[in-house]
Amino acid sequence: MNRLAEILAEKGDVVLRLDADASVLDAAQRMVQYNVGSLLVTDDGRDVGIFTERDYLRRVTLEHRSEETPLRDVVSSPLIVAAPDTTVEECMALMTDRRVRHVPVADDGKIVGLVSIGDLVKFRSKQQSFELRYLTEYITAH
Numbered sequence: 001m002n003r004l005a006e007i008l009a010e011k012g013d014v015v016l017r018l019d020a021d022a023s024v025l026d027a028a029q030r031m032v033q034y035n036v037g038s039l040l041v042t043d044d045g046r047d048v049g050i051f052t053e054r055d056y057l058r059r060v061t062l063e064h065r066s067e068e069t070p071l072r073d074v075v076s077s078p079l080i081v082a083a084p085d086t087t088v089e090e091c092m093a094l095m096t097d098r099r100v101r102h103v104p105v106a107d108d109g110k111i112v113g114l115v116s117i118g119d120l121v122k123f124r125s126k127q128q129s130f131e132l133r134y135l136t137e138y139i140t141a142h
């Protein structure tokens with residue numbers, strides 16, 4: 001199968017979010033608390049973009065913005081999304097082309113999960129271990 005739906009079935013559909021009026025310091029604290037590198041940014045309950053560790057480095061630290069800066073001033077928007085039936089390979093290509101490491105998964109306009117580059121690498125590496133074990137057993141059995 002190899003589709004993002006498979007990764008979400010294992011990882012879960014929780015997506016961490018923060019309101020656009022929250023500060024970048026709130027965002028950093030939440031990312032550390034939940035051990036994630038991104039947060040979806042919402043405005044009036046709608047998903048309007050994403051804020052990542054990389055955005056903090058580039059748009060806050062290097063541009064000398066205050067830690068009270070609201071997320072709405074530094075959010076990456078619009079979102080680059082994939083679908084549940086997008087394959088892992090297609091999503092890896094999307095991440096490479098668009099230079100992003102976090103991709104929300106949308107179904108019928110609704111965000112149903114989020115995958116990171118680490119999720120895709122973990123999935124591929126698990127799959128390759130299975131293939132290797134299968135081939136080794138096949139060779140030693142014949």
Ligand SMILES: NC(=O)c1ccc[n+]([C@@H]2O[C@H](COP(=O)([O-])OP(=O)(O)OC[C@H]3O[C@@H](n4cnc5c(N)ncnc54)[C@H](O)[C@@H]3O)[C@@H](O)[C@H]2O)c1
Nearest residue numbers: 014015016035036037038039040114115116117118119122
């Ligand atoms: N052991 C695991 O299951 C696992 C899975 C993914 C990543 N990692 C490790 O974490 C480190 C960094 O990973 P990364 O660069 O992929 O990014 P990351 O630190 O942002 O991702 C870590 C995990 O948090 C999840 N995540 C990130 N933002 C989220 C959000 N807003 N809502 C819900 N979930 C969110 C990701 O999907 C991923 O499962 C690496 O060292 C990687 O190996 C471990």
